[in-house]
Amino acid sequence: MALLDKIFGRKKTLSELSKQELRKEEIMIGKQRDKLFKRIEDIATSKQKIFQQGAAQKSPDCARHWRRTLSSRRRSSSWPRAS
Numbered sequence: 001m002a003l004l005d006k007i008f009g010r011k012k013t014l015s016e017l018s019k020q021e022l023r024k025e026e027i028m029i030g031k032q033r034d035k036l037f038k039r040i041e042d043i044a045t046s047k048q049k050i051f052q053q054g055a056a057q058k059s060p061d062c063a064r065h066w067r068r069t070l071s072s073r074r075r076s077s078s079w080p081r082a083s
Contacts, residue, residue, distance in 0.1 A: 017025065047070065054066030 012021070014022070050066055050070045054063045054070075
């Protein structure tokens, strides 16, 4: 039965998990959280870089280009939107 559950992707509830399985889930969730925080930091760094490049531009047209680049990156982001 466990093989069928694994094949069809049935998930156990938290009360059905053993201590080992709970620990594995906790570790996996921690790794996912760390990846998301790293991604947020990378995006914030690139955002700062884009703003600095835009601020350094003398021409308003070039600054506008950098702002458009930033806004297009925001729109094409694969982050889930808050509802």
